[in-house]
Amino acid sequence: MYFGSVKFFKHLIYLTMVLILSGGALGIYTLSKELWGRYALKTAGAAVTDVIVVEAPSPSPAEEPEETPEPVSFEQMPYQSAYPELYTQRAEQLRRGTKTAYLTFDDGPSARTLEILAILKEHDVKATFFVLTKNSDPDILKRIVEEGHAIGIHTHSHKYTEIYRSVEAYLADFQAAYDTIYRATAVKPGIFRFPGGSINAYNRGIYQELISEMLRRGFLYYDWNISTMDTVPHIKPEMIVHNVTAAVEDKDNLFILAHDSHDKKNTVKALPEIITRLKDQGYVFEKIENTVEPVVFAYPH
Numbered sequence: 001m002y003f004g005s006v007k008f009f010k011h012l013i014y015l016t017m018v019l020i021l022s023g024g025a026l027g028i029y030t031l032s033k034e035l036w037g038r039y040a041l042k043t044a045g046a047a048v049t050d051v052i053v054v055e056a057p058s059p060s061p062a063e064e065p066e067e068t069p070e071p072v073s074f075e076q077m078p079y080q081s082a083y084p085e086l087y088t089q090r091a092e093q094l095r096r097g098t099k100t101a102y103l104t105f106d107d108g109p110s111a112r113t114l115e116i117l118a119i120l121k122e123h124d125v126k127a128t129f130f131v132l133t134k135n136s137d138p139d140i141l142k143r144i145v146e147e148g149h150a151i152g153i154h155t156h157s158h159k160y161t162e163i164y165r166s167v168e169a170y171l172a173d174f175q176a177a178y179d180t181i182y183r184a185t186a187v188k189p190g191i192f193r194f195p196g197g198s199i200n201a202y203n204r205g206i207y208q209e210l211i212s213e214m215l216r217r218g219f220l221y222y223d224w225n226i227s228t229m230d231t232v233p234h235i236k237p238e239m240i241v242h243n244v245t246a247a248v249e250d251k252d253n254l255f256i257l258a259h260d261s262h263d264k265k266n267t268v269k270a271l272p273e274i275i276t277r278l279k280d281q282g283y284v285f286e287k288i289e290n291t292v293e294p295v296v297f298a299y300p301h
């Protein structure tokens with residue numbers, strides 16, 4: 001007889017145990033599901049609450065944090081109040097020429113300046129001189145302006161490690177260059193060229209701040225889109241000509257970098273050919289004024 005036998009009771013016990021265990025598991029499952037649901041709800045609720053708190057009207061004074069952080073503003077940089085005269089009138093509108101060549105000479109005046117001026121006069125073209133003012137001859141600075149060319153700031157000292165140490169250091173140097181040019185020529189320069197270009201190995205840490213500050217003061221800087229590469233040692237005049245003509249492509253505005261320094265005899269030799277070739281291609285030479293839309297370097301995005 002199965003019912004009432006030891007075997008029956010054994011099976012009954014097993015069955016009861018199975019029922020208790022599965023019931024428990026089901027219970028735990030249901031409970032945990034319920035709890036999770038509540039937790040998830042709470043989390044979502046918390047998120048919503050956060051948003052509401054942010055959008056809520058400002059808390060009563062008692063709840064207000066003791067120190068309200070000031071919004072970050074470049075208006076508070078100390079160098080902005082330095083050199084209060086170092087401002088220039090920004091042009092209302094910038095123009096972009098068609099088939100225009102801007103010859104630019106950095107680092108002058110030098111023993112080459114008068115030779116360059118003579119060639120420019122002979123070919124009846126105007127150019128732009130970004131000058132170094134420390135130890136510069138005021139008569140030559142004046143002559144550049146008198147012959148109808150543009151004069152801009154390159155630096156006073158030309159010492160990269162000093163001028164790019166900080167925005168303050170750059171401004172100090174810039175003010176010295178500005179004053180020297182003004183004293184010699186009566187021109188208040190409104191344009192400049194950064195030594196090494198606006199983005200270089202020396203100003204990496206400050207270039208954005210520096211550019212912002214110079215633009216805030218109204219000064220426009222010009223990089224270049226064609227280099228004569230005349231800083232390459234012993235470069236031949238033909239190579240200098242080639243470096244320019246090969247880079248023209250279909251550019252409408254040529255900002256040509258050349259140097260006016262003692263050892264740049266080959267730049268002087270190359271100059272007539274550069275002018276003639278570009279004129280033949282239909283380019284008109286102009287000097288840079290602060291109404292000319294600048295060409296500027298940018299880090300690749």
Ligand SMILES: [Zn+2]
Nearest residue numbers: 106107195196
């Ligand atoms: Zn230079």
